Amino acid sequence: MRSPRTPYLRVDVERLTANLARVANRATAAGVALRPHAKTHKSPEVARLQLDAGAVGLTVATIGEAEVFVDAGCPDVFVAFPLWVDSEAASRLRALAERAVVAIGVDSLTGAEQAARLLAGSGVEALVEVDCGHHRSGVRASDAGPVALAAARAGLVVRGVFTFPGHSYAPDALTSAAADESAALAEAAASLRSAGLEVRLLSGGSTPSLDASDLGLLTELRPGVYAFGDAQQWELGVSDPADIALTCRTTVVSHAGGRLVLDAGSKALGADRAPYATGWGRLPAYDDARVVLLSEHHAVVDLAGATLPPLGSVVDLVPNHVCAAVNLHDTLWARRSGSLEPWPIAARGRNS
Amino acid sequence: MRSPRTPYLRVDVERLTANLARVANRATAAGVALRPHAKTHKSPEVARLQLDAGAVGLTVATIGEAEVFVDAGCPDVFVAFPLWVDSEAASRLRALAERAVVAIGVDSLTGAEQAARLLAGSGVEALVEVDCGHHRSGVRASDAGPVALAAARAGLVVRGVFTFPGHSYAPDALTSAAADESAALAEAAASLRSAGLEVRLLSGGSTPSLDASDLGLLTELRPGVYAFGDAQQWELGVSDPADIALTCRTTVVSHAGGRLVLDAGSKALGADRAPYATGWGRLPAYDDARVVLLSEHHAVVDLAGATLPPLGSVVDLVPNHVCAAVNLHDTLWARRSGSLEPWPIAARGRNS
Numbered sequence: 001m002r003s004p005r006t007p008y009l010r011v012d013v014e015r016l017t018a019n020l021a022r023v024a025n026r027a028t029a030a031g032v033a034l035r036p037h038a039k040t041h042k043s044p045e046v047a048r049l050q051l052d053a054g055a056v057g058l059t060v061a062t063i064g065e066a067e068v069f070v071d072a073g074c075p076d077v078f079v080a081f082p083l084w085v086d087s088e089a090a091s092r093l094r095a096l097a098e099r100a101v102v103a104i105g106v107d108s109l110t111g112a113e114q115a116a117r118l119l120a121g122s123g124v125e126a127l128v129e130v131d132c133g134h135h136r137s138g139v140r141a142s143d144a145g146p147v148a149l150a151a152a153r154a155g156l157v158v159r160g161v162f163t164f165p166g167h168s169y170a171p172d173a174l175t176s177a178a179a180d181e182s183a184a185l186a187e188a189a190a191s192l193r194s195a196g197l198e199v200r201l202l203s204g205g206s207t208p209s210l211d212a213s214d215l216g217l218l219t220e221l222r223p224g225v226y227a228f229g230d231a232q233q234w235e236l237g238v239s240d241p242a243d244i245a246l247t248c249r250t251t252v253v254s255h256a257g258g259r260l261v262l263d264a265g266s267k268a269l270g271a272d273r274a275p276y277a278t279g280w281g282r283l284p285a286y287d288d289a290r291v292v293l294l295s296e297h298h299a300v301v302d303l304a305g306a307t308l309p310p311l312g313s314v315v316d317l318v319p320n321h322v323c324a325a326v327n328l329h330d331t332l333w334a335r336r337s338g339s340l341e342p343w344p345i346a347a348r349g350r351n352s
Numbered sequence: 353m354r355s356p357r358t359p360y361l362r363v364d365v366e367r368l369t370a371n372l373a374r375v376a377n378r379a380t381a382a383g384v385a386l387r388p389h390a391k392t393h394k395s396p397e398v399a400r401l402q403l404d405a406g407a408v409g410l411t412v413a414t415i416g417e418a419e420v421f422v423d424a425g426c427p428d429v430f431v432a433f434p435l436w437v438d439s440e441a442a443s444r445l446r447a448l449a450e451r452a453v454v455a456i457g458v459d460s461l462t463g464a465e466q467a468a469r470l471l472a473g474s475g476v477e478a479l480v481e482v483d484c485g486h487h488r489s490g491v492r493a494s495d496a497g498p499v500a501l502a503a504a505r506a507g508l509v510v511r512g513v514f515t516f517p518g519h520s521y522a523p524d525a526l527t528s529a530a531a532d533e534s535a536a537l538a539e540a541a542a543s544l545r546s547a548g549l550e551v552r553l554l555s556g557g558s559t560p561s562l563d564a565s566d567l568g569l570l571t572e573l574r575p576g577v578y579a580f581g582d583a584q585q586w587e588l589g590v591s592d593p594a595d596i597a598l599t600c601r602t603t604v605v606s607h608a609g610g611r612l613v614l615d616a617g618s619k620a621l622g623a624d625r626a627p628y629a630t631g632w633g634r635l636p637a638y639d640d641a642r643v644v645l646l647s648e649h650h651a652v653v654d655l656a657g658a659t660l661p662p663l664g665s666v667v668d669l670v671p672n673h674v675c676a677a678v679n680l681h682d683t684l685w686a687r688r689s690g691s692l693e694p695w696p697i698a699a700r701g702r703n704s
Contacts, residue, residue, distance in 0.1 A: 005440070005704035006704060008704075039648060061648060062649065081605070081615075082605050082606045084603050084604070084605045084615070084663055084664045086664065088357070107606050108663065110662075110663050111605070111606070114663070114664070131608060131609065135608075136608070136613070136645055136647060136650050136652055137608045137613050137650060138606075138608055139608065166647065251436050252436070253434050253435065253463070253489070254434045254459050254460060254463070256434075256459055256460075256483060256490055256491065261434070263436070263704070264703075266624065267676070267679050267701075267703055268703050270618070270622075270623055271622055271624040271676060272623040273625075295488060296391060296413060296676070297391075297414065297433060297703070300487075300489075311460065311462050311463055312436045312438065324618055324619070324623060327680070328679070328680070328701065328703075329701065329703075330701055349619075349682060351359050351616075351619055351680075352357035352358060352360075352615070
């Protein structure tokens with residue numbers, strides 16, 4: 001097969017499967033279920049590798065993602081999002097529940113009652129989302145019981161509680177975010193039990209906090225980025241650059257100003273730049289290099305004195321946030337034994 | 353037609369056509385050619401409106417975009433990018449040049465000679481890119497002559513010089529960036545003439561600097577964002593919010609923490625956040641509101657004390673950078689006389 005045109009995303013399948021096995025083995029050893037977040041890869045091929053490695057099912061962010069992965073044969077999906085369930089959402093979820101085990105998130109009395117009203121009897125279960133410190137969505141842990149009770153009384157089976165310790169995405173926050181995760185899940189579970197409800201699941205996990213998560217308390221982990229790694233994980237000290245399984249292949253198009261200008265910009269990499277990031281991505285071959293300017297089709301790289309590779313040469317760039325980069329492409333190019341195989345990014349753009 | 357699921361992009365066609373007419377009329381009055389950058393909309397329908405309003409052709413960023421717009425009937429495209437022309441790029445450009453007027457950017461002796469070697473006799477013309485202060489790609493103005501001469505000697509017709517005053521994207525930089533643009537284009541044109549070359553075109557323009565561009569000197573303008581406007585232009589004082597023609601329609605999914613949580617995140621809006629931005633997008637209905645947290649499928653909005661609209665209601669959000677937002681969707685929903693019509697984003701993801 002002819003090499004794809006740059007910029008394209010290349011996956012090192014050996015590194016990918018090693019990353020999947022490492023986390024799967026840790027979950028298995030601890031007796032904890034692994035439900036990887038498929039928003040990272042949006043790829044049925046990667047999902048299959050995760051399920052083959054022992055994942056109990058997938059986490060997704062939208063009903064559209066759930067549809068793609070159930071179509072691809074995944075038997076169990078959890079939409080980890082406080083969906084507003086209107087009649088169209090309900091009929092899509094009901095259709096999914098005829099083919100797979102399906103759960104959704106709820107984080108308010110109103111949302112839970114609305115979901116229950118339209119989904120009662122469908123088999124779709126609910127988990128109450130708890131805010132453990134990221135301050136995005138989710139109820140306070142002490143409010144989880146009343147929300148769960150409202151859902152249960154309106155006819156929805158409540159599986160348990162979940163949280164996303166997204167505040168782990170900061171230097172030195174990995175351990176404290178995991179502690180917040182345990183505390184919030186424990187309090188939320190107690191709140192459900194006080195309301196007379198059974199708690200079958202305490203679900204958490206984020207890639208940065210994963211090694212610090214309390215696997216004596218949690219019963220399920222939902223990491224996403226761990227499959228590939230990215231420059232954020234590299235700069236947080238979570239991923240060893242030698243384990244990063246996805247790079248954007250780019251061509252050197254200019255040496256303007258004595259810097260390297262690559263043909264990958266925000267439309268190939270995403271524009272994510274966390275406060276702790278040192279640039280817009282990292283170059284594995286040039287540890288001291290930094291992407292100092294990113295526009296839609298240019299990455300301008302200060303090579304820190306290294307000799308500029310010639311115009312027309314191809315350079316690997318690791319995106320800051322791999323989930324964002326993947327969602328910009330239609331294909332992952334999987335490299336295995338020297339050959340490249342196209343893996344469709346089947347759930348790209350499935351935002352609803 | 354059933355309303356699309358949120359998050360989706362809605363275009364107000366009346367505002368769009370007014371934005372197109374305003375800039376087209378200004379260019380016509382000044383006797384300057386208008387060649388809008390199609391990377392903003394990636395839509396044949398919008399391109400057609402621009403051409404109907406008097407644009408001489410389109411600017412694009414990649415050969416793939418050029419192919420989409422020539423397929424859609426555009427007779428004249430300029431790839432405003434310092435392409436590295438390998439044999440595959442050359443054969444695609446040659447094929448395009450059989451159907452349309454085609455030009456590309458060059459910004460180095462090596463790149464110009466490489467392009468000329470593979471494109472000589474094809475009809476594809478070149479423009480030398482000049483850096484006027486954005487410090488992305490482009491030669492220094494005084495080096496434009498030698499690069500143009502190298503291209504010309506190797507067999508490429510050189511049309512003139514172009515620049516992108518991208519440093520206009522900063523508060524109070526609009527006028528100074530336009531002055532830099534004129535100075536660099538004038539010096540570059542002089543450099544070409546010193547090398548014995550004719551200069552048919554001095555091309556510039558960015559949406560923020562557009563009103564300040566020297567239309568006595570420039571002979572072509574290439575703005576992109578002006579078609580829709582976005583939160584960046586709003587916050588730079590370039591777009592009146594009442595003229596912004598594209599919004600992301602989002603659903604309120606949570607009131608967690610007393611804030612508004614919308615179902616549009618970076619995968620629907622893009623993650624762009626310039627240093628001067630006050631958040632990740634703006635809400636036309638709530639001037640004081642700010643998007644204080646953005647993740648892939650959530651926008652968390654501080655409504656600054658306003659009453660929270662109820663769960664399930666639909667709210668308009670203006671993306672920070674409209675070009676990035678458009679590239680995440682497959683369809684623009686064009687609203688005209690109360691009805692919604694799907695306009696395919698045909699060049700989405702055409703990064704090469």
